[in-house]
Amino acid sequence: MAAEIKRVFDLLKYSLKNPKQEFISGKVNGKWINYSTVDFCNAVDSLSRGLIRQGIGKGGRVAVMSHNRPEWNIADFAANQIGAYQIPLYPTLAEHDIQFILKDAEVTIIFVADEELYKKVKPCADAINPAIKIYSFNEITATENWDTLIELGKASTDIDLEEYRSKVAPEDVLTLIYTSGTTGTPKGVMLTHNNLVANFVNSAVVMPEGVKKSLSFLPLSHIFERMIIYLYLFNYTGIYYAESMETIVADIQHVKPNAFSTVPRLLEKVYDKIMEKGKALTGVKKGIFFWSVALAEKYTTNAGAWYNFKLGIARKLVFKKWKEALGGEIVVIVSGGAALNPRLARIFWAAGMPVFEGYGLTETSPVITVNHFGGTMFGTVGEVIKGVEVKIAPDGEVLTRGHQVMKGYYNRPDLTQEAVDQEGWFHTGDIGELVDGRFLRITDRKKEMFKTAGGKYVAPQMLENKYKESIFIEQIMVLGENRKFPSALIVPNFETLKTWAGRKGIIFNSNEEIIKNEQVLSKYNEVIEAANVGFGKWEQVKRFALLPKEWSIDGGELTPKLSLKRKVITEKNNEVIEKIYKDAENYKAPQ
Secondary structure, eight states: OGGGOSSTTHHHHHHTTSOOSSSEEEEETTEEEEEOHHHHHHHHHHHHHHHHHTTOOTTOEEEEEOSSOHHHHHHHHHHHTTTOEEEEOOTTOOHHHHHHHHHHTTOOEEEESSHHHHHHHHHHHHHHOTTOEEEESSOOSSSEETHHHHHHHHTOTTOOHHHHHHTOOTTSEEEEEEEOOSSSSOEEEEEEHHHHHHHHHHHGGGOOTTOOEEEEOSOTTSHHHHHHHHHHHHTTOEEEEOSOGGGHHHHHHHHOOSEEEEOHHHHHHHHHHHHHHHHHOOHHHHHHHHHHHHHHTTOOTTOOHHHHHHHHHHIIIIIHHHHHHTTSOOOEEEEOSSOOOHHHHHHHHHTTOOEEEEEEOGGGSSEEEEOBTTBOOTTSOOEEOTTEEEEEOTTSEEEEEETTSOSEETTOHHHHHHHBOTTSOEEEEEEEEEETTTEEEEEEETTTOEEOTTSOEEOHHHHHHHHTTSTTEEEEEEEOTTSSSOEEEEEEOHHHHHHHHHHHTOOOOOHHHHTTOHHHHHHHHHHHHHHHTTSOTTTSOOEEEEOSSOOOTTTTSBOTTOOBOHHHHHHHTHHHHHHHHHTTTTOOOOO
């Protein structure tokens, strides 16, 4: 089945063997727009011919800046089947990053979703090259609609697309993806058709039978969601794009998906809301709810008959409602982008919604390892996929090589040489270990580990993941490089805090005011001290500061995949950090 797919666009011919009326659908301005397989493929071919008429061919550069919608995929396939490089642009990119990418990638055509993104990208394009053409998916007066290219393509029946397809080899570049990173200038990662094809074919182990409909809401500009979309097509799974994170609850109820991919933070938010509802229950119902949660925390994939009997009761009385909140037909959830709390994974599995955690980077197309049915270990990122090798360097860094490793960084052979050694091993920058010789466990980012003034190493992510188990903590960053002890910046979960404050008779006027309340500070001290148990004294957080505003992509504190930009957060909160340590000058560091 996989043998016929050598290049990403071969998925289209493959999909036509099992055509659907709802192949790829998207919700735009409150309305669902459905493309059948045939209509989608026809639109791709017409747009390809339109691009050719505009001078785009093999090696051409086509950028797309849009939220998830079918047109994103049409533009992607239209470019890659004629050998052009597709360059995704995050809608949240800063102006200086957009300019850098347009110039570095030598982009000549840009597709944007709407007027807002047109206004964002137009000045950047003009500053680099006024000849760059911009087309909009939505009808706007400022620029040409993408339909003009499609109509041009429909009229260009003399163009034989098979001639163009035949010149595209599996080892040719499919896309240039610029890593946002947590610091520094973006790097253009060159991924080939073979990188992605081998990755989605060998990652397909996560998709069991029965996955017919999927919901997508993570950004397509990130390789994780893009590869998942290719995997859905390979699995003959219909794709539905949520309109936004604000409409996701309604969109899930409409689609009733069998699968979706997510980052852990979103699962944490779902769980937190469920727990708040549980706490509002009374009497027997409340007792059954928390009995079920406690049972779920002990879940294993090979539990005995007595446990499964009790779990069956919990699923009927409690977890059935959890499933209904996510559409009622979930078969599998795929998690990536950050570490998933093992406790949360167990609870979702127990609730009948298995979460498969995987691991990878943009430079690895992205999947290196993934959990799946028949091969799952909680607390790990799964088994190495077929065709991929992993080894642990003497300093603990995870190294990998195989079909998934990028072709290199565009225009940066020096950085490529740093990242990929002479034996072909890509240095991930992550610290990890192999459990039972099969399952990879990631413990931290190599660059994010820090050493205290006492010479002790601290892995902040391990601490952060533990602290985030508390429903009172929305976001947290542990720091302490060359300091006497680790400290933390904490963004409270203000919804939870407001409810708690109400029960305690504390007036909640504003975020700024509540985080100064002595009872609130005392509560967070309890939360931190409880989570510190199990960690060495030298790595435990000893002081913290509460912040009034959530970190965001727009605010510059998070990357598009919701990772912390530690340098930015540190710089923005320098005064707060200095006060933490000044107030604790007489503190004696633990040995």
